[in-house]
Amino acid sequence: MADKMTGAEMVIQALTDQGVEHIFGYPGGAALPIYDAMFQQDKVQHILVRHEQGATHMAEGYARSTGKPGVVLVTSGPGATNAVTGLADALMDSIPLVCITAQVPTNLIGSDAFQECDTVGITRSCTKYNYLVKRVEDLPRIMHEAFLIATTGRPGPVVIDIPKDVQFALGDYYKPDLDTLRHQSYRPQMDGDLDAITAAVDLMMKAERPIFYTGGGVINAGPEASEHLRELAELTGFPVTSTLMGLGAFPASNPQWMGMLGMHGTYEANWAMHDCDVMINIGARFDDRITGRIDAFSPNSRKIHVDIDPSSINKVVRVDVPIIGDCARVLAEMVRIWRSKTNQPRTEAIAPWWKQIEKWRAVDSLGYKNSETTIKPQYAIERLYEATKKQGKEVFITTEVGQHQMWAAQHFHFDKPNHWMTSGGLGTMGYGLPAAVGVQVAHPDALVIDIAGEASVQMTMQELSTAVQYRLPIKIFILNNERMGMVRQWQDLLHGSRYAHSYSESLPDFVKLAEAYGGKGIRCDNPAELDAAIAEMLDYDGPVLFDVLVEKDENCLPMIPSGKPHNEIILPDTANIGDIIDEKGRALV
Amino acid sequence: MNAHLQPTGSAYFLTKETQETERHTLSVLVDNEPGILARVVGLFSARGYNIESLTVSETEHGRRLSRITVVVIATPKVLVQIKLQLERLVPVHKVHDLTAEGASIERELALIKVAGSGEHRAETLRLADAFRAHIVDATVESFVFEVTGKPDKIDSFISLMQPLGLVEVVRTGLAAISRGPKGM
Ligand SMILES: Cc1ncc(C[n+]2csc(CCOP(=O)(O)OP(=O)(O)O)c2C)c(N)n1
Ligand SMILES: [Mg+2]
Numbered sequence: 118m119a120d121k122m123t124g125a126e127m128v129i130q131a132l133t134d135q136g137v138e139h140i141f142g143y144p145g146g147a148a149l150p151i152y153d154a155m156f157q158q159d160k161v162q163h164i165l166v167r168h169e170q171g172a173t174h175m176a177e178g179y180a181r182s183t184g185k186p187g188v189v190l191v192t193s194g195p196g197a198t199n200a201v202t203g204l205a206d207a208l209m210d211s212i213p214l215v216c217i218t219a220q221v222p223t224n225l226i227g228s229d230a231f232q233e234c235d236t237v238g239i240t241r242s243c244t245k246y247n248y249l250v251k252r253v254e255d256l257p258r259i260m261h262e263a264f265l266i267a268t269t270g271r272p273g274p275v276v277i278d279i280p281k282d283v284q285f286a287l288g289d290y291y292k293p294d295l296d297t298l299r300h301q302s303y304r305p306q307m308d309g310d311l312d313a314i315t316a317a318v319d320l321m322m323k324a325e326r327p328i329f330y331t332g333g334g335v336i337n338a339g340p341e342a343s344e345h346l347r348e349l350a351e352l353t354g355f356p357v358t359s360t361l362m363g364l365g366a367f368p369a370s371n372p373q374w375m376g377m378l379g380m381h382g383t384y385e386a387n388w389a390m391h392d393c394d395v396m397i398n399i400g401a402r403f404d405d406r407i408t409g410r411i412d413a414f415s416p417n418s419r420k421i422h423v424d425i426d427p428s429s430i431n432k433v434v435r436v437d438v439p440i441i442g443d444c445a446r447v448l449a450e451m452v453r454i455w456r457s458k459t460n461q462p463r464t465e466a467i468a469p470w471w472k473q474i475e476k477w478r479a480v481d482s483l484g485y486k487n488s489e490t491t492i493k494p495q496y497a498i499e500r501l502y503e504a505t506k507k508q509g510k511e512v513f514i515t516t517e518v519g520q521h522q523m524w525a526a527q528h529f530h531f532d533k534p535n536h537w538m539t540s541g542g543l544g545t546m547g548y549g550l551p552a553a554v555g556v557q558v559a560h561p562d563a564l565v566i567d568i569a570g571e572a573s574v575q576m577t578m579q580e581l582s583t584a585v586q587y588r589l590p591i592k593i594f595i596l597n598n599e600r601m602g603m604v605r606q607w608q609d610l611l612h613g614s615r616y617a618h619s620y621s622e623s624l625p626d627f628v629k630l631a632e633a634y635g636g637k638g639i640r641c642d643n644p645a646e647l648d649a650a651i652a653e654m655l656d657y658d659g660p661v662l663f664d665v666l667v668e669k670d671e672n673c674l675p676m677i678p679s680g681k682p683h684n685e686i687i688l689p690d691t692a693n694i695g696d697i698i699d700e701k702g703r704a705l706v
Numbered sequence: 707m708n709a710h711l712q713p714t715g716s717a718y719f720l721t722k723e724t725q726e727t728e729r730h731t732l733s734v735l736v737d738n739e740p741g742i743l744a745r746v747v748g749l750f751s752a753r754g755y756n757i758e759s760l761t762v763s764e765t766e767h768g769r770r771l772s773r774i775t776v777v778v779i780a781t782p783k784v785l786v787q788i789k790l791q792l793e794r795l796v797p798v799h800k801v802h803d804l805t806a807e808g809a810s811i812e813r814e815l816a817l818i819k820v821a822g823s824g825e826h827r828a829e830t831l832r833l834a835d836a837f838r839a840h841i842v843d844a845t846v847e848s849f850v851f852e853v854t855g856k857p858d859k860i861d862s863f864i865s866l867m868q869p870l871g872l873v874e875v876v877r878t879g880l881a882a883i884s885r886g887p888k889g890m
Contacts, residue, residue, distance in 0.1 A: 237741060238744070241741070241744065241745060241748055242748055242749075242752050245796070246796040249740065249741075251740075266796060301799050302736075302737060302796060302797050302798055302799045303796050426794065427790050427793065427794075428787065428790035428791050428793075428794050430790075431783070431786065431787075432787060432790075
């Protein structure tokens with residue numbers, strides 16, 4: 118490098134060298150040098166958000182739908198604190214983010230300067246790693262190292278806090294040799310232990326009641342991982358279920374697919390988890406929404422667990438064959454070893470198991486009573502799914518958090534990875550709308566829909582303005598039940614139907630609101646008109662806020678109440694869910 | 707109650723932890739960088755692990771490495787988690803469970819101030835001699851002793867000083883190293 122660069126220019130140079138095309142951000146005093154450097158180039162495009170939380174969720178949607186890291190730029194103090202929710206969300210769901218936060222000049226740090234906050238202190242426990250850059254000489258190394266750490270191993274968010282004087286300081290830019298970075302302390306294990314993989318395949322070859330339980334790790338390991346999973350499922354003939362985060366890794370249209378498992382998973386998936394003799398967990402982490410009551414979790418199975426994070430192994434559930442490694446590589450090895458031993462699936466040996474699964478399937482746990490007068494939320498999603506299939510476009514779905522999220526997971530079906538974006542671990546209301554914006558930035562020609570609740574969507578509503586500004590034609594499909602439906606359901610289940618603050622009072626007129634933002638608003642409350650209204654939404658070339666007035670008191674079922682074993686699942690035909698749980702249930706989470 | 711002791715994530719079926727807790731000494735090799743101690747301590751508080759003792763100091767200046775010795779009390783299952791969670795931190799190079807890995811040497815240093823006169827003073831000196839405590843400061847009415855040894859030796863010295871005019875104590879916390887030729 119001949120000429121000296123400012124720290125701010127180094128930031129842009131490093132982003133360019135990392136192949137970053139889009140960055141989501143919001144300016145402020147401490148970040149102005151970086152904004153100035155950004156203004157003078159055209160390689161990195163900046164998307165101006167309306168709230169820094171929105172920037173982080175956009176970056177998450179962008180990352181999850183592309184497999185590339187999402188990049189965020191915010192100012193010091195309130196800019197950084199507003200970004201915290203998205204960082205925590207990305208940590209929980211293992212999403213690669215690089216978040217650059219500006220900081221007050223180094224000589225003012227610790228003086229309670231204007232817009233100062235201890236960003237590295239605040240974000241330490243909600244990032245995979247974070248840095249305070251004190252010298253411009255360190256900046257190029259840290260920028261590149263941050264991308265390495267965010268994207269490798271178990272992905273996660275990384276914060277780089279850059280004081281304003283470091284942004285102004287002159288120095289030499291360099292591209293560090295990545296092999297020497299963190300060479301001793303940071304080395305994710307990618308290849309699984311061959312003996313362990315062989316032991317796993319041996320177990321699988323003897324299984325009579327096997328099940329693949331797959332998770333977000335398969336998505337994070339890239340499209341090859343999903344390919345290998347499909348191959349392995351075909352080779353073995355085993356049934357497949359997945360967590361909320363793993364939807365799409367295995368095609369929902371495949372007959373071996375059993376639907377999602379867990380708290381709102383299907384009857385067949387949960388019963389099969391409970392009764393299986395060999396469980397093959399690939400990139401899932403035995404989350405409490407999956408296991409239910411731990412001492413009753415799949416009591417008679419041998420468990421294989423593939424995870425890139427060693428601390429996930431035996432954290433919650435004791436497993437028989439732990440395999441630490443990247444899901445794609447381990448799955449490829451499993452395929453290779455299975456092939457080397459046989460070219461037959463275990464069709465005959467597991468035929469009785471499939472027969473049993475078919476019996477559970479026949480229960481039709483996702484069934485619901487439709488209505489001619491009110492739109493059932495499940496029906497709305499089914500019709501949306503049918504309509505989008507005919508569009509001939511890539512379809513990406515994001516969600517907010519609540520009943521609508523679970524109904525979307527149950528009734529919208531995914532055949533490809535990276536097309537389903539939802540806040541699983543943290544359960545962040547307000548995730549879906551900005552995430553949709555981020556997805557649409559990455560895929561301008563795709564159909565991107567946020568399946569929303571009327572309460573959640575109001576948490577980050579203002580990002581509709583971002584969508585309008587950048588002509589991002591996202592569709593926001595609000596299942597408006599005028600309730601915080603999921604809260605109301607738990608109050609029915611556990612608190613004697615005392616609906617403490619779970620009403621959505623004083624709702625805005627969403628149609629007018631959409632128009633006020635410069636988008637299109639649609640409302641529908643009649644099942645007979647729903648298809649036409651959905652078509653109108655899909656045909657419109659611009660952002661749409663669709664207010665679907667649905668049945669107000671529908672419960673999201675099936676449901677395994679927290680702390681219950683899988684075989685105590687509540688089915689849709691249960692008349693009164695309030696009778697199911699006794700007094701002890703009050704303190705449930 | 708600690709989050710990791712609630713495996714269902716639910717308060718519904720709180721089960722009592724049945725496994726017995728054990729006391730283990732971990733040796734943690736880390737990059738000596740700003741905030742590393744906060745990272746380690748923050749991990750313990752965030753995940754509800756208990757720290758009994760913690761010492762930290764740079765041990766290899768050239769490579770900017772520090773060694774943290776931390777004593778924890780936990781069930782065997784949680785001990786494994788603590789080790790894995792520590793290893794997950796980016797600047798952590800290695801974690802050794804010295805207690806689990808065989809023989810190790812554990813030492814602590816204490817400075818102990820005792821004030822008194824007459825027969826007490828003579829008794830104080832006799833005991834200090836038996837414990838090989840060095841006098842590092844003396845006045846006509848007080849001593850400061852320096853004692854090194856295993857923590858329980860220091861404990862017993864302190865309790866013997868109690869009736870003889872103990873004023874105050876500072877302890878360094880534990881430093882530990884494995885026996886034999888091999889390093890970390
Ligand atoms: C930021 C945040 N605050 C609170 C909650 C707790 N919570 C979970 S679901 C829910 C209600 C969501 O209501 P709505 O968006 O209308 O969805 P519905 O359940 O009605 O489909 C609430 C308050 C949360 N998940 N996130
Ligand atoms: Mg609602």
